[in-house]
Amino acid sequence: MPAKDLKSTTLSSLFWKLFEQGGTAVVTLVVQVVMARLLSPVEFGVLAIMLVFVNVGNVIVQSGLNTAIIQVPDASEADFDTVFWMSLAISVVLYVAVFCLAPAVSSFYGMPQAVTPLRVLVLVLVVNAYNSIQEAIVARRLEFQKTFRATVTAGVVSGSAGVVAALLGGGIWALVVQQLLQQACKCLVLALQIPWKPRLRFERDRALLLFRFGWKLLASGILEQGYQSLSDLLIGKVFSSSELGYVSQGKKYPFALGAMLDGAIQPVMLSAVAHVQDDAARVKRLARRALKTSTYLIVPAMTLFAVAATPVVRIVLGEAWLPSVPFVQLYCVVYAMLPIHTTNLQVLNGMGRSDLFLRLEVVKKVVGIAILSFTTFVLRDLHAIVSGYIVVALLCTFINASPNKRVIGYAYLEQVRDICPAFLLALAAALVAWPVSLLGLGDLPTILLQGVAMLVAYVGLSALFRVEEFFYLLDTLRELRMGRAG
Structure with missing residues (x-):
């Protein structure tokens, strides 16, 4: 791409990315402020523990392969399909693993009320298998205005639902509803803007090529998220949920x-x-x-x-x-x-x-x-x-x-x-x-x-x-x- 065209496209993309981040921040701030006043520090502490498993799972589902799609110069729709089916299979395996481990996790941290919410919250991993390809396509084409629309819409819809659930006495379920709806709504709005839809095709050679690039980023992402999550896991065990x-x-x-x-x-x-x-x-x-x-x-x-x-x-x-x-x-x-x-x-x-x-x-x-x-x-x-x-x-x-x-x-x-x-x-x-x-x-x-x-x-x-x-x-x-x- 010529330098002038790249600068013009980059500035336009930056403009939309700033709008996306700013709009998301405003919506998120309003929602978090309301939720913090309706819920207790203990419930936010329980959410922090549950999000450890979601965040690590998201790294495994999203990191590496979607970045490979952005980076390789000749990515095609067949590559998008191939990576999607790989990510979906991984997300299902992770969901089943967390579903089975939920009682043990809740018992270890003394949070019996977290078993079912955790099992529901990790459904977001399946949604993110689809969303990871959408995000890669947007980034590859520098079409960040599409992410702006999806992110802000998802923030408003999920935030409203979470606040209503909190007002109705939903407790930790209000936070679960807000987190899950945010990703599902974002995925839906992006699907309305991006023509790509997954097809039943899987190219083994391309999968190996993309994996050779992506596995290192995947390992890096797991290390980073695991390290970040370790702090929450230790604090949740050594100290109290409110702390x-x-x-x-x-x-x-x-x-x-x-x-x-x-x-x-x-x-x-x-x-x-x-x-x-x-x-x-x-x-x-x-x-x-x-x-x-x-x-x-x-x-x-x-x-x-x-x-x-x-x-x-x-x-x-x-x-x-x-x-x-x-x-x-x-x-x-x-x-x-x-x-x-x-x-x-x-x-x-x-x-x-x-x-x-x-x-x-x-x-x-x-x-x-x-x-x-x-x-x-x-x-x-x-x-x-x-x-x-x-x-x-x-x-x-x-x-x-x-x-x-x-x-x-x-x-x-x-x-x-x-x-x-x-x-x-x-x-x-x-x-x-x-x-x-x-x-x-x-x-x-x-x-x-x-x-x-x-x-x-x-x-x-x-x-x-x-x-x-x-x-x-x-x-x-x-x-x-x-x-x-x-």
Whole structure:
């Protein structure tokens, strides 16, 4: 694809991906706020345990093979069909396994009420076998407006159903209904927009080719999700369900904010890199732009969230959730480093280097499990456990970046120099915004005034010091506006 056409398509895709992530975040926030006020921390803790099995299952069903479809240059509808039947078979096997294990899981964690909800919730794995192909087709064609429509519609429908179930006293079932309907509705809306429908065909040779690429990403995904889930499993066992609920809520909102911003840029970059993977210089330019832009947006957002965490939690979730404030702040630090992780990993995916991707995951998980084990079994402190994730995230910035010096000539120190302005500007802006909390204003005025102070300081300093990302974003907005007007 010519550079001009690729840039135009990428900008258009980025526009729709931002709308998708933003729309989803707004709908999800409203739903989660209502649900948090209707349900207890214990019920959210039970959900966190159940989602461990769903999330690990989703990695097995979705990761690897659908990324292979995006990356291979000659993917056909026969490939889509082949991967779908493989994913469907895997999802059914996983569903049966979790169905049989549900009583043992519930007994181990002392949650007898979770047996049937868990068996119903894991039905989402079967739905996601179909959705994984839909998502791959959208990403391959850079048609993210279709995902926008599906995701926002699914959020509204599932959120409404979940809230109604909670109001009717559904308890944990309200959360199950919301999770299951969200994926089913998204799948249905995408099916109305994408002409592909599965056919009864399976090409063994293509399956082997795609699997040779995808199995490494699959193994990497299992390592990553298994590591993330291990924390919930340990907290749920060593501590109480309510404490797990506080940690889960503390992680959820910084993660959602990071996913909204970084998640809009990185999938588009993966598709763009896959189109120019033979030109390392162009890939490096794409990677630098994605890293710098994503960091410039995410770091101040996380900084503001950390500064205003107490009034935000009190006004949004209520007094009962104030113990989650320290976890919100700690996870803001963790997810401020998200862009350097995802940018480097997406480059390896787009370049077809799943071998390096897997090696990195093995190294990172050894480091992460060692720190998690120490904070859980030696220190036995929830705040230490989450603080340990900050140490892991910092170490992993170097681990994730190290191969790309060789692959595309983008060294770690060069990446650090590229993201330093955003961190320094965010710190300076936070020093301007933080004193507002000392004025004794109400929660809402404090949040609004801190937000305004942070924005004015961050943008003002960016303009004053001629920060490249600031002017790039202004130029991009002009291009998008002119493109839409044209």
